[in-house]
Amino acid sequence: MQVQVKLFAFFREGRFKEEGRELTDNTIVGQVVDDLDIDREEVGVLMINSRHCQFDTVLRDNDILAIFPVIGGG
Template sequence: MQVKVKLFAYFRDNRFREEIKDLPVNTQVGEVVDGLGIDREEVGVLMINSRHCTFETELREADILAIFPVVGGG
């Protein structure tokens, strides 16, 4: 299945802004995050098709997965 993955902020460094990924059916969001070498502790927001999701959410054909880092500041 094909899924569009969009990265935000410093997750784009040495990666990509958005990319179409060919993934096996029943792939979970966490597997994509792990495959990109992103530490799960650094992930602030995960969204599929503009709706919040979790690492355990299964992706479907033509989904758009957005991965945002934790926002820090003070």
Template sequence: MQITVKLFATLRNNRFKIEVHEYPEGSTILQVAEALEIPKEELALTLINGISLEVDNALKDGDTLAIFPPVGGG
């Protein structure tokens, strides 16, 4: 399945801002993060299609996944 992955803040270092990647059906947020070599403790905020979800949630074809490390408030 195809997932649009968006990375923010320090997670962009040596990776990318936004890319479309292919993952096995039923992959979870955590599995995508592992494939991108993002440590679990860096997964402060994970959104699927704009909705904040825990990392054990599964993605489906066409989803957009946004991943933020610990970030600030304003």
């Protein structure tokens, strides 16, 4: 299945802004995060098709996954 992955803020550094990915059926969000070598503890918001989701949410064909880092300074 095809999933569009969007990265935000400094997660783009050395990676990409947006990329289409071919994934096996029933891939979960956390697997995509791990494959991108992103530390799960650095992840803030996860969204599928603009709705908040979790690491264990299962992706579907044509989903758009957005991954944001935690932004915590003040």
